[in-house]
Amino acid sequence: MKRVLAALLVLASTAVAGCGLNRPESIVDKDELVIGVRSDLPSVGFRKPDGTYEGFDVDVARYLAARLGKSVSFLGVLAADREKVLMDGRADMVVATFTIDQERKRRVLFAGPYHISYQDILIRPDEKIANVRDLEGRRICEVQGSNAAQRVVAERGVKAQLVPFPDYNRCLTALKDKQVDAVTTNDVILAGLAARDGSGLRLANALFNEQRTGVGLAKGDVPGCEAVNRAITAMYQDGTAQKLLRKWFGASWLKRGIVAVPQFEGCS
Amino acid sequence: MTMVRPAPGNAPVPVTAAPAPVRRSVPGRIRVISGITAASLVLLFAALAVGTISAREGLRVIGRDAGPQVVATAGLYLALSDMDAQVANVLVMGTAYPDQRRDALARYERQRAEANRTLLQAFELSGDNPAERNTVQSVLDGLGRYEQLAGRALLLNEQAAHPPGPPPDNVVRTYREATDLMRVVLLPQAYNLTLESGTIVRATYDSQGVLAPLARAAVVLAGLVALACLVWLQVFLARRFRRVFGPALLVATVTTAAALLFGTSALGRDEAHLRTAKVAGFDSVLTLAKARAISNSMQGDQSRYLLDKERADTYQHTFLDRSLSVMYTEAGSLPEYHTAVAGHTTGYLGLLGPELVGRQGEVVAREYRRFQAADKAFRDLVTSGSTNEAVAERLGPVKTAFDAYDRALTELAGTHQKVFERSIRGGEGALDNLWRLLPFAIGAIGVLMVAGVWPRLREYR
Numbered sequence: 001m002k003r004v005l006a007a008l009l010v011l012a013s014t015a016v017a018g019c020g021l022n023r024p025e026s027i028v029d030k031d032e033l034v035i036g037v038r039s040d041l042p043s044v045g046f047r048k049p050d051g052t053y054e055g056f057d058v059d060v061a062r063y064l065a066a067r068l069g070k071s072v073s074f075l076g077v078l079a080a081d082r083e084k085v086l087m088d089g090r091a092d093m094v095v096a097t098f099t100i101d102q103e104r105k106r107r108v109l110f111a112g113p114y115h116i117s118y119q120d121i122l123i124r125p126d127e128k129i130a131n132v133r134d135l136e137g138r139r140i141c142e143v144q145g146s147n148a149a150q151r152v153v154a155e156r157g158v159k160a161q162l163v164p165f166p167d168y169n170r171c172l173t174a175l176k177d178k179q180v181d182a183v184t185t186n187d188v189i190l191a192g193l194a195a196r197d198g199s200g201l202r203l204a205n206a207l208f209n210e211q212r213t214g215v216g217l218a219k220g221d222v223p224g225c226e227a228v229n230r231a232i233t234a235m236y237q238d239g240t241a242q243k244l245l246r247k248w249f250g251a252s253w254l255k256r257g258i259v260a261v262p263q264f265e266g267c268s
Numbered sequence: 269m270t271m272v273r274p275a276p277g278n279a280p281v282p283v284t285a286a287p288a289p290v291r292r293s294v295p296g297r298i299r300v301i302s303g304i305t306a307a308s309l310v311l312l313f314a315a316l317a318v319g320t321i322s323a324r325e326g327l328r329v330i331g332r333d334a335g336p337q338v339v340a341t342a343g344l345y346l347a348l349s350d351m352d353a354q355v356a357n358v359l360v361m362g363t364a365y366p367d368q369r370r371d372a373l374a375r376y377e378r379q380r381a382e383a384n385r386t387l388l389q390a391f392e393l394s395g396d397n398p399a400e401r402n403t404v405q406s407v408l409d410g411l412g413r414y415e416q417l418a419g420r421a422l423l424l425n426e427q428a429a430h431p432p433g434p435p436p437d438n439v440v441r442t443y444r445e446a447t448d449l450m451r452v453v454l455l456p457q458a459y460n461l462t463l464e465s466g467t468i469v470r471a472t473y474d475s476q477g478v479l480a481p482l483a484r485a486a487v488v489l490a491g492l493v494a495l496a497c498l499v500w501l502q503v504f505l506a507r508r509f510r511r512v513f514g515p516a517l518l519v520a521t522v523t524t525a526a527a528l529l530f531g532t533s534a535l536g537r538d539e540a541h542l543r544t545a546k547v548a549g550f551d552s553v554l555t556l557a558k559a560r561a562i563s564n565s566m567q568g569d570q571s572r573y574l575l576d577k578e579r580a581d582t583y584q585h586t587f588l589d590r591s592l593s594v595m596y597t598e599a600g601s602l603p604e605y606h607t608a609v610a611g612h613t614t615g616y617l618g619l620l621g622p623e624l625v626g627r628q629g630e631v632v633a634r635e636y637r638r639f640q641a642a643d644k645a646f647r648d649l650v651t652s653g654s655t656n657e658a659v660a661e662r663l664g665p666v667k668t669a670f671d672a673y674d675r676a677l678t679e680l681a682g683t684h685q686k687v688f689e690r691s692i693r694g695g696e697g698a699l700d701n702l703w704r705l706l707p708f709a710i711g712a713i714g715v716l717m718v719a720g721v722w723p724r725l726r727e728y729r
Contacts, residue, residue: 102596102618116452118582132581155601156581208581210589223474226467230399233460237402258448263456266463266558268470268551 027092027217027224032071035061036091036216039076043192043248045096047076056188056248060114061095063240064215067231079145083107086216093228094216097186100265109221110214111228113262114235119148119209120187124175125200129182132208135160138181141171148185151209172197186211187256191249205256214265225267236261294508295728301504302721305497309524309717312490313710316531316702319483323538324699326476330469330542331692335550337393337465339685342557344386344407345458347379349564352450354379355418356571359425359443360659362432368663373422383411390461400464403457410454417446433655434575444579447572451565459561466554473546480539484532491528498524505724517720520713527709534702541695549688552623556681559594559619560674566590567670570643570662574650587643595620595636606644609637628680635673642669 027033037058038045045057053074065072075091082098085091086108097117100110123129129138135158142149142162152158163180165171172193174180183190187203194201215228235241242259354376361369387408394400421442428436435443498521502514566587573583588602591609596618599605616624616633624633646666649658 102592103598131578151600155585209585210582212589222470226470229460229463229467233399233403237399258452260453261456261460263459264463266466268466268555 025218026221027068027070028227030070030092032073033065033068033092034073034075034090035065036075036077036082036085036094036096037061038078038096040078041097041189041192042196044188045076046192055192056115056244057095057097059244059247060235061093063235063244064093064095064114064228064231067234068227082216086218089218092218093224096216097189098214098216099186100212100214105265107219109217109219109225109267110265111217111225111267112214112232112264113212114215114232114241115188115213116262117187117211117213118207119151119184119211120190121204121206122172122175122183122190122194122201123181123204124178125202127181127204129204130206131204132156132158132206134204135182135184137161139163139179141165141174141180141183143168143171143183143185146185152184156208168193172201175201188249191253195250207256212262212265222267229264229267232264233261295725297504298501298508298721298725301497301501302717305494305501306717308490308494308497309710309713312487312494312524312528313706315483315486315490316527316535316706319480319487319531319535320699320702320706322479322483323476323535323542323695326472326480326542327538327692327695327699329472330545330550331689331696333393333395334465334468334472335553335688335692337390337468338462338550338554338557340386340389340393341458341461341465342561344383344390345455345462345561346564347383347386348407348411348450348454348458349561349568351376351379351383351414351418352447353564353568353571355421355443355446356568356575357663358422359435359439360433360571360575360662362430362435362659364432364659365663376418380415387411394461397464400461403461407454407457410449410457414446414449414454417442417449421446431656432659434577440576440578444576455561455565459558462554462557462561469546469550469554473542476539476542480535480542484535484539487528487531487535491524491531494524495521495528501721505720509724509727514720516716520716520720523709523713523716527706527713530705531702534698537698538695541691541698545688545691545695549684549691552684553681553688555619555623556677556684559623560677560681562590562594562619563670563674563677566594567666570646570666573647574658574662584647591640592618594618595633602647603644606640609640612637623680628676628683632673632676632680635669635676639666639669639673642666 037053037055039047039053041055041057043055045053045055047053053076058074061074062072075085077085077091077094077096079097082094082096083104086094094108095114098104098108098110100113104110121129121132121135129135132152133156135152137159139161140149140152140163142164144164144166149160149162152160153162160182163174165174168183168185168189171180171183175183176199182204183193187207190203194203215232217224217228236259241261242254245253245259354372357372358369358376361372387404391401391404391408394404421439424439424442425435428439430436430439434440498517502517502521505511505514505517569583569587569590573580573587576583584602588599588605591602591605592599595609595612595616597605597608597612599608613633620632620636623629642661642665646658646661649661
């Protein structure tokens with residue numbers, strides 16, 4: 001009798017243990033998260049000389065990790081690395097101006113968006129450009145590896161002239177030297193560049209091409225995605241989102257539009 | 269199994285040993301074995317009860333709480349989104365289209381009432397979830413402000429008495445405030461409420477997926493132990509008292525076996541019903557609710573594209589973005605998308621992708637293509653500068669195409685909703701039967717145990 005009982009107990013416990021193994025790994029089950037943030041964008045995700053990171057995305061990442069009750073360490077990433085570090089497991093989460101699109105969604109699961117940004121135009125202080133249509137016949141800086149300038153011509157059908165440059169720093173110099181009339185990309189990136197430059201370059205507040213900036217997670221981590229979405233909701237409900245936007249982009253940033261919790265992409 | 273007749277020689281008949289302690293020990297052993305048997309039976313019924321209660325809780329959360337919450341919040345989104353679309357429609361009509369204008373305003377009022385109704389419902393269903401309650405509260409507050417702004421835009425529009433097409437700047441500016449509030453603040457919150465219900469269902473379903481097999485294993489284990497104990501008791505009594513049968517205990521054994529079989533099968537049926545409700549019902553209902561919500565915003569984007577020249581590019585891009593999420597094909601711009609979708613008839617990606625199967629799915633796909641074709645015709649008119657014709661196109665063929673597409677979506681969702689409700693009812697039915705029969709089984713087995721053991725014990729009095 002006792003032997004039968006023991007055998008049955010062993011069987012049952014094996015079955016229970018087996019069930020536990022079926023669940024895919026989730027950030028919910030971890031104590032420490034490695035979060036990928038940009039290392040090259042001032043005010044957004046930037047690696048300081050002492051090796052620490054700062055910026056809007058970095059603060060958002062810290063808030064989300066704290067909400068999930070996890071400790072955090074950062075991994076600096078560039079635009080091209082963001083999918084890779086998630087897929088090979090070097091990062092558990094990516095908060096790095098990662099725009100949600102249907103193509104990326106095949107390989108990455110997106111929580112959020114935690115921020116809606118727009119494509120905007122950076123101009124000289126005396127410039128009159130207010131709208132993407134005003135770029136007609138003007139010279140736009142085209143940064144290698146970014147399709148933002150291309151989109152103005154191809155998608156919006158604005159006949160602007162594209163002038164190629166290797167990176168944003170040289171773009172800004174060209175803008176100040178009147179070699180180009182505008183630099184266009186994600187508004188938070190432009191705001192960060194303008195703030196660091198400090199010579200009075202300003203945003204046109206054109207707000208075209210809505211970009212939904214999400215939190216990248218490994219594909220299949222649905223519980224993690226749902227937990228991050230709840231944390232993002234809390235970030236907006238407790239006023240942190242507004243506070244962080246003001247901290248990194250200035251009080252005037254809040255006048256660009258209403259700060260409210262974005263419409264989530266959904267985790268399934 | 270009770271037929272086993274023990275070989276008489278094997279029976280350890282106490283003859284030579286001191287009779288008194290042995291006689292005491294026989295009823296003692298009967299009591300001990302009966303006690304173990306009763307305990308294992310209690311274990312069996314406890315496992316059945318726990319399994320039933322947890323399965324019922326799963327059905328309640330999915331079927332009576334989160335399921336209706338999805339319907340309520342999706343209804344809220346549609347009502348809100350349609351309110352804003354109707355305002356935009358009225359603004360581009362100008363002084364023309366008196367009938368359509370009246371209809372649009374009446375529809376605005378209807379949707380406003382619907383929004384208030386679904387908000388109340390969502391609030392009730394949100395239970396004690398504080399984040400959800402905050403969200404509902406915030407939508408409620410925002411809706412009041414939206415109505416004021418929309419009312420002002422409509423009034424200014426009336427005073428401006430403009431021809432069909434974009435209204436004067438002051439109207440556009442006021443409407444912009446209203447539509448920003450709606451699209452940036454209210455609609456996302458309504459949409460996220462729908463998603464949150466999906467989260468609750470997913471979490472409940474996953475935990476049921478772990479708990480239900482455990483409960484069933486516990487029932488089987490406790491049942492087998494109880495049966496073994498009953499057999500043991502009978503074998504012991506048969507040897508001691510040289511009786512082959514105890515009819516009462518035999519019936520108790522059969523009843524226990526029946527309870528075990530019926531219990532595991534009822535729990536198994538419940539699991540199957542829950543799986544169908546989730547996979548074939550709920551998941552599709554949720555996806556289609558999301559698709560309907562996004563699609564409805566798309567037709568609003570068309571009117572806004574027409575009425576706000578300065579933001580036309582933004583609204584067109586939003587339309588493309590939403591189109592891509594509903595049905596994805598590789599396309600960098602809206603004209604490219606129009607072409608791609610027109611020639612696309614199989615292997616859909618995007619939100620609707622997995623849902624576009626079967627006859628009803630084909631209808632949805634066809635109507636979606638027609639809606640996009642109508643959108644192309646409409647935008648061609650706008651780009652060529654034919655504002656009057658563009659307004660007529662938006663209020664005529666585009667609206668008709670959208671309504672047909674929306675109807676097809678609704679019908680497809682209705683089919684899945686029926687599967688969902690049927691499965692939840694089926695699961696509840698299986699549990700109800702089990703729950704009703706349990707007390708009888710417990711009572712019967714208890715009485716039979718006493719009837720089987722008591723007479724033997726009395727022989728020692």
